[in-house]
Amino acid sequence: MIIIESVAQMQQFARERRGQIALVPTMGYLHEGHASLMVEARKRAETVVLSIFVNPTQFGVNEDLDSYPRDLERDQRVALEAGVDVIFVPKAADMYPQGYQSWVNVEELTRHLCGASRPGHFRGVTTVVAKLFNIVAPKVALFGNKDFQQLAVIRRMVRDLNMDLEIVGMPIVREADGLAMSSRNARLDEGERQSALCLSRSLAAARAAFAGGETSVQALAGVALAVIEAEDAAQVDYLEFRDQDSLEALEEADERTLLALAVRVGSVRLIDNCLLGER
Numbered sequence: 001m002i003i004i005e006s007v008a009q010m011q012q013f014a015r016e017r018r019g020q021i022a023l024v025p026t027m028g029y030l031h032e033g034h035a036s037l038m039v040e041a042r043k044r045a046e047t048v049v050l051s052i053f054v055n056p057t058q059f060g061v062n063e064d065l066d067s068y069p070r071d072l073e074r075d076q077r078v079a080l081e082a083g084v085d086v087i088f089v090p091k092a093a094d095m096y097p098q099g100y101q102s103w104v105n106v107e108e109l110t111r112h113l114c115g116a117s118r119p120g121h122f123r124g125v126t127t128v129v130a131k132l133f134n135i136v137a138p139k140v141a142l143f144g145n146k147d148f149q150q151l152a153v154i155r156r157m158v159r160d161l162n163m164d165l166e167i168v169g170m171p172i173v174r175e176a177d178g179l180a181m182s183s184r185n186a187r188l189d190e191g192e193r194q195s196a197l198c199l200s201r202s203l204a205a206a207r208a209a210f211a212g213g214e215t216s217v218q219a220l221a222g223v224a225l226a227v228i229e230a231e232d233a234a235q236v237d238y239l240e241f242r243d244q245d246s247l248e249a250l251e252e253a254d255e256r257t258l259l260a261l262a263v264r265v266g267s268v269r270l271i272d273n274c275l276l277g278e279r
């Protein structure tokens, strides 16, 4: 496994391996959710490139860019174990040199959910992912359903801009007690870690009500919200039932309906989601 820091060197490597690369873009502080993407990447291409870049342009001014957890040494061990060939760790100054002024924006899909509560977030995401695609030239790139809207936005960008690669979405990997794995979980104290279970419990409660025959979004939202509101340390940012393709709001739910939520637990903002028909 090799580590590449410079954009130019990464491009040189990518030229030599053109058509053979699977890319897993991450912000590091790797966990089993990330590892599941790398393991799948290993099956899909001769060369696996893992990028680790805490992308400043997708963080708002009052967000957690500075406190985002980082540990490159530990990440190297996880990557090596998962069969990664190259870790690409660019510097912000190399990705966004002085005078930088070009952006990629997906307009409609980013108006909802995380896009509404984090203005500019997805513009940063699509821009950095487009840059990574240009630098690494992968034939396939893998993303997690944990960031459901991000995956939808990236698929749309790839289609709209005729980017020549396959996008693969992977299931959410959870802790044994149901908490969706996230680098941000490391910032929860013991009490908050317990409170954070309200996200997956809320999803489960809505799924159970739906399985019991409830299809009114208003009623299902009541069920899901009650679980989070019962938790003192938790504050709902959004809890929305949406069409999984357009991300538009719905009044009646079916099996394909997406339930997406963002909840603040202490100072940490967590997201989770499911489809109502999921087991």
Ligand code: AMP
Residues within 6 Å of the ligand: 025, 026, 027, 028, 032, 033, 034, 036, 037, 142, 143, 144, 145, 146, 147, 170, 171, 172, 173, 174, 180, 181, 182, 183
């Ligand atoms: P991040 O480092 O949080 O930007 O995540 C990098 C990639 O890993 C994204 O495609 C995420 O959707 C994916 N990911 C993060 N957490 C999980 C998880 N618990 N299960 C599956 N994929 C995940």
